[in-house]
Every structure is written in C-alpha cells, then in structure tokens.
Amino acid sequence: MEKQEIRTFGRRHGKKLSARQQDLINNLLPALKPTTGDILEIGFGAGEHVRELARAMPNKIIIGAEPFMNGVASLLSAITDPNTNRVMDEYSGIRIWADDVRDFLRTTDSKFSQIWVLHPDPWPKARHEKRRLLSAEFLNTLSKYLVPDGEIIIGTDHWEYFDWILEQIKDTDLTATIPDMEIIQTRYQHKNKAGTDAPKYLILTH
Numbered sequence: 001m002e003k004q005e006i007r008t009f010g011r012r013h014g015k016k017l018s019a020r021q022q023d024l025i026n027n028l029l030p031a032l033k034p035t036t037g038d039i040l041e042i043g044f045g046a047g048e049h050v051r052e053l054a055r056a057m058p059n060k061i062i063i064g065a066e067p068f069m070n071g072v073a074s075l076l077s078a079i080t081d082p083n084t085n086r087v088m089d090e091y092s093g094i095r096i097w098a099d100d101v102r103d104f105l106r107t108t109d110s111k112f113s114q115i116w117v118l119h120p121d122p123w124p125k126a127r128h129e130k131r132r133l134l135s136a137e138f139l140n141t142l143s144k145y146l147v148p149d150g151e152i153i154i155g156t157d158h159w160e161y162f163d164w165i166l167e168q169i170k171d172t173d174l175t176a177t178i179p180d181m182e183i184i185q186t187r188y189q190h191k192n193k194a195g196t197d198a199p200k201y202l203i204l205t206h
Contacts, residue, residue, distance in 0.1 A: 015070065017073050018073075020085070023085065024073065024077065025076065025098075027085075033097070034061070034063045034096070034097055036108055037060075037062065037063035039053055039062045039063070039112055040062075040063045040065065040101075040112045040114070040115045040116070041062070041063070041064050041118070042115065042116065042117045043066055043117065043119075044075065047064060047075030047078060050064040050075060051078060051079065051091060053116075054079075055091075059093070060093055061095060063096075064094065065101035065104060066097075067100055079091035102138075102141070111146065112147065112150055113149075113150050114150065115153070116153050117133070117152070117153070118155045119156055119157060119199070120132075120156065121133070122161035124158065124160070132161070132164065134154065134165050136168040136169070136171035139169065140171075140172050140174075143172065143173060148206065149205070150205070152174070152204040153204075154203075155199045155201045159200065162202075166202075169202075169204065172204075175204065175206070176203070178200070178202060179201050179203060
C-alpha cells in the first residue's frame, strides 16, 4: 500500500471572506496559478514578504505557496487595485499556489535561486511532531529545486523547532549557516508567538 503523505498544515479556511476577496479568489486566482518561477516562498501567511520580494526584484517571478485561503485572500487584496481588481504593476511578478506546495513541486521544472520558509507551524506537541514541514525528507526534496548556488532560507521564533531542524539537516546533503543578523522582519516576529527574544534563521546551501 502506498504511504499516505502527512499533511503539514492546519485549517484551510478561517473567518468568512469579504465579497471582494471571494471575487478575487474566483476570478483572479486561477490566472495567477504558477508553472515556473525564480523564487519560492512556502507558507506566506498574509503575503507581506512575497510582496517585498516582488518589489525588490521586479524582473523575477515570485511564487507564493499557501494552503490557508484567508492568507491567499489577503495577498490578493493587497496586490490589486481596489477599483479594478487588477494586479498592480509592482506586483506583476507574483504567482500564487493556493494548496500544498508539494503538489506544485511535482508539476514544475523550476530551479529557484531562493526558497523561503518563514515561521512554519512548529507543531510543538510531541504527538504532532510528524506534521512538521521541515523534515530531512522535505529538505532533500527542496534541495532538488535549487540552482547550483541557490539558498533555502528558514526563519522560526520557536527555538526547540530550530534545534529540531538542525538535527534534520544532518540527514540531508545541505550545509547550514546561521547568519549573524536578522534577515527579514515579518508580522510574526512582532507578535513573538513563542515568547523568544528574536527569531533564528538558517541558510541552507549545497
């Protein structure tokens, strides 16, 4: 029997979407479905960092993967003109995969210069550990989608999860670097969900 893939995320839906958000999901989201791209962010939340990447690198295709539909709706709202519901020029490079990123990776021949995973769910309870996204198996999968000098950039404010990821890396072909300073600030850092002083980051390379 084929092994069933473990779901690594929680709810798909939260509070009810506004009429505009639902319209964007129905009519715009299909047009933004990615095939190939240059940079990938996995689990983008409300999409602040995806937008930042798009503004900083207007000639790149930035793919955001997020299964939580309220986050997808928030990003769609932020990148479109509220009068026309058209994507604003500064965000024209954004593509959105509104589902499990592993399903996208099976369909693409993309090679990414950067793969970002910022503040994934740490699933802190022992019985949920198997749901953690950044297992050695998944990191090995991601490494296949990097260009030769590409990077996987990970940030978490859950220090036990950080240590767990370091252990997982030992079973991969990746090399981990811990940067001396913060790479990125997001709303998750300011919420300080885990009660730590600051997030920790890892940069993984071949």
